[in-house]
């Protein structure tokens with residue numbers, strides 16, 4: 190059971206968070222609320238005028254209030270050493286700086302849009318923009334209720350920024366086209382606002398090409414989606430170490446590392462050349478290729494004045510042929526030392542969310558360090574980490590990694 194302190198409990202979002210907690214009363218409980226407005230009659234938990242009056246201990250704070258409160262919330266969270274979820278928007282550089290600094294000591298979650306759907310939409314529009322390239326024109330249309338005063342919405346800007354961030358060119362944001370009597374350029378993202386009725390929030394991103402349109406849309410039907418997102422963020426945060434997190438971390442958490450494969454009968458070769466010799470690395474792989482040997486993972490150190498190290502893995506059955514090949518370098522006058530290691534298992538940790546999360550390699554290293562398991566060779570790409578361990582330790586290594594990353 191996660192106990193929550195709701196800051197801004199009398200507001201629309203505070204009410205929605207309280208209602209979401211009541212609906213999931215087995216998993217969450219609202220221990221107290223804070224709001225200068227008096228609405229205590231509507232709640233079964235105590236409602237205080239300020240954080241300093243709060244008596245109850247909470248596991249996490251959820252804040253939907255006003256930016257002026259951010260410094261107080263962070264001070265309180267730091268004093269109490271509890272994580273904080275900040276949903277309040279309109280934060281300035283001062284508040285964002287305080288958030289970054291507090292996240293050195295406690296887990297802090299901050300996003301301008303708590304909806305999981307919108308955060309997935311951010312991923313999808315980047316995928317669409319990367320796939321479609323510059324051949325499609327991008328137009329964003331956002332619709333909100335008649336009481337909304339600011340435009341465009343912060344989310345429309347988040348969507349435009351997400352698309353612009355992966356474009357090789359500088360994109361120009363064009364807000365509406367009233368009195369713009371010129372043709373659309375290739376490098377613009379059009380952003381348009383519609384206001385009316387009770388629409389909670391609608392964001393439509395159009396990729397318009399010749400004879401076809403692709404749309405990535407999100408519609409929120411109630412504030413409950415933001416409250417649900419805040420609870421999901423709170424659940425994510427209470428299990429985390431200090432740091433700054435956002436919805437992307439939540440969306441991608443489970444697939445940061447989702448599969449683990451193992452391959453036995455591997456060997457590693459580590460060669461250290463004596464002199465700085467730019468051609469050495471290419472000569473090593475030339476002779477190996479000439480002998481028809483397949484190599485797998487390759488790691489190479491930056492050459493310094495004295496030496497250069499090259500490591501690679503290969504199937505154990507090819508080891509003697511690879512060593513014969515490398516011997517040819519001695520005959521050609523190259524000086525080097527060579528170390529080999531057999532009886533290795535290659536483990537491959539894979540997850541599509543790895544590209545979006547930092548710290549996966551650090552978690553892997555610390556897991557194996559706790560088990561006293563040595564990594565012989567390691568290479569990484571955006572979505573996989575491959576490494577060799579002694580086969581005698583491979584099952585223990587795999588079990589520890591599966592447990593660390595909750596891989597079934």
Ligand SMILES: NC(=O)c1ccc[n+]([C@@H]2O[C@H](COP(=O)([O-])OP(=O)(O)OC[C@H]3O[C@@H](n4cnc5c(N)ncnc54)[C@H](O)[C@@H]3O)[C@@H](O)[C@H]2O)c1
Nearest residue numbers: 197199200201202224226253254276277278301302303415
């Ligand atoms: N991140 C998201 O997904 C998301 C979604 C919806 C709203 N929001 C943001 O959340 C914030 C609140 O939205 P809302 O619709 O509930 O607004 P609201 O005006 O209905 O509620 C704000 C509440 O904060 C209270 N408040 C003011 N000063 C306070 C203080 N010092 N301490 C505690 N409470 C205080 C007010 O009395 C009010 O009850 C806004 O910034 C809004 O833009 C974010």
